[in-house]
């Protein structure tokens with residue numbers, strides 16, 4: 001019988017797990033869970049006899065793919081798939097998919113939750129600042145960027161975006177000024193929100209040169225991936241510019257150094273929280289389960305990443 005594993009080091013909400021089980025079992029498959037695991041060995045053992053895997057930020061590298069002898073499909077319930085070794089999947093004839101857009105609203109809302117918390121000095125009673133009238137730059141106008149744009153406009157921010165893969169027309173239709181260069185975006189905006197994936201090209205691309213273009217009282221908001229930041233450059237810049245702040249849903253590798261040196265100019269979530277809402281868990285988890293059923297029963301390859 002077809003066996004589907006849900007392997008989540010950071011589990012979905014119960015409602016999402018129940019929904020996944022229902023979809024999988026209705027298709028006549030078995031659903032098994034590996035939640036809150038702490039050792040890679042637990043994942044290696046759990047994948048040994050499964051046909052399909054649903055993951056979140058869980059690492060599916062060559063070792064995991066090789067250990068999963070019956071594996072046909074792995075679905076990342078979420079957007080970013082830098083945690084999957086696509087080459088290893090392709091070599092083994094395993095289909096890899098993601099569920100783009102399903103958790104986008106949750107991430108977009110967190111951007112503003114963190115910005116307000118920071119702008120209001122953690123609600124400590126001191127006077128903070130408002131978002132209205134401030135310049136806001138969206139770095140990459142994908143599923144999250146588009147929702148972020150709507151919310152920013154609702155706050156009365158002056159919204160700009162840069163995305164070389166999206167036409168000016170599409171961006172401008174959202175009431176956002178589309179800029180032609182990344183430098184322009186960083187130069188123009190007091191707040192910049194990152195929505196780029198971690199790829200060979202983007203890793204460490206947010207560097208000193210770019211960040212130093214940002215105007216006075218700059219705030220960089222990172223709900224994307226820590227890898228896209230050049231942390232040494234960021235540390236250097238924050239040392240030089242006492243007006244520069246860094247807000248991130250992805251604790252930097254050098255978090256301790258940031259916390260020690262710039263305690264009142266940083267805000268990091270304790271655990272990656274962008275997609276951690278019941279709604280996002282249900283949207284992404286159920287989409288993943290449906291994609292597995294559609295692939296195994298009908299060969300549907302929509303959302304395949306390793307074509």
Ligand code: 3PG
Pocket residue numbers: 010056057058077078079080081103224272273274275276
């Ligand atoms: C994503 O790429 O979809 C987000 O970063 C969410 O990741 P998570 O499912 O591990 O919270």
